[in-house]
Amino acid sequence: MSAQTMSCAPVAAPSGRCNAHEKLVCGADYRPLVSGYKTEYPAEWAEHRICATTGHNALYARKTYKAGEVIMAFSYRSMSDYPTYLTVQVGEDKHIELSPAWLEHVNHSCEPNAMFNTTTFNFEALRDIAVGDELCFFYPSTEWAMDSPFQCKCGKPSCLGYIAGASQLTREQLASRRLTDFIANKLDERDAGASSSSPCDSSQ
Ligand SMILES: C[S@@+](CC[C@H](N)C(=O)[O-])C[C@H]1O[C@@H](n2cnc3c(N)ncnc32)[C@H](O)[C@@H]1O
Structure with a gap:
């Protein structure tokens, strides 16, 4: 079958x-x-x-949502300095367990329809959402280095395959995707560091 x-x-x-x-x-x-x-x-x-x-x-x-609409405000039950497969990263060494806890059931998609905005603490629609649509967010939009990477099964045309956090993706792969302010800053820092590092010594 x-x-x-x-x-x-x-x-x-x-x-x-x-x-x-x-x-x-x-x-x-x-x-x-x-x-x-x-x-x-x-x-x-x-x-x-x-x-x-x-x-x-x-x-x-x-319910239906328009792109940009707030689905709900979220908060946290606890914060730790390490990630788990259930936590959402809100800063350097800051990983929260979501409140309400059932928000942990939101799966990852490489073409997400929602995001956890960790600046406003709102769960937001990124696209128009219809009744019956699965709510998904792009895990690297909040996670720099994931505790439990996985092979993505979202099946979308732009699926990135192995999902391990934004640190493992190129700027090109992240360009069309909405990121939290924290992850956008991390990306800027990483790329600034890469471009300012001294070139390889080719004399040897
Ligand atoms: C916070 S849980 C989300 C809810 C999860 N489906 C469950 O039953 O607990 C995150 C885990 O769900 C799985 N997952 C979420 N999105 C996925 C995807 N697009 N492809 C494969 N596994 C996914 C991964 O195992 C991941 O570590």
């Missing part, structure tokens, strides 16, 4: 329902809904889906 033809069977979930509509046919997502999913509604605009077979999480929109 091809990934495209696997259907999402309803899952008995006390607090949820299964929307086995076309958009959710397995294979469309990088987190395949192999046999169905459970869903929860942590906010009036957000749907949290949990794959019944893999346990993978994702967050979907229940």
Whole structure:
């Protein structure tokens, strides 16, 4: 059976329902809904889906948004000086656990529709978002050096493949992507450092 033809069977979930509509046919997502999913509604605009077979999480929109609109303000439960696969970087050696915690379910995409603006602490729409769209952000937009790199499965035309943080990407790869002020500054520092370093001694 091809990934495209696997259907999402309803899952008995006390607090949820299964929307086995076309958009959710397995294979469309990088987190395949192999046999169905459970869903929860942590906010009036957000749907949290949990794959019944893999346990993978994702967050979907229940409202429409225009590009540039604030989806919600976020805060943090804790801050540490090291990253984990769940944290968002807000500064040098500053990594937060998001509040509300269910925002941790936002997956990465190389063509994201949202971002965590760590200057304003707003979760913002980068593009128009429709009801039922998965909410994704570009992890290197906030992360300089990721704790848990992964092979991206977003399947977008501009997919960068291995995602390990902005430090591992060229300015060209980051040029068309919205970055936090922190990451934009880090990039400037890195590239200024690279251009001011002394050229190789070619006399040997
Ligand atoms: C903060 S979690 C996001 C929610 C995650 N799907 C889960 O079930 O816990 C981040 C992890 O999700 C996975 N992930 C997120 N986006 C991905 C993508 N585009 N491709 C592959 N794995 C992804 C990676 O394992 C990553 O370390």
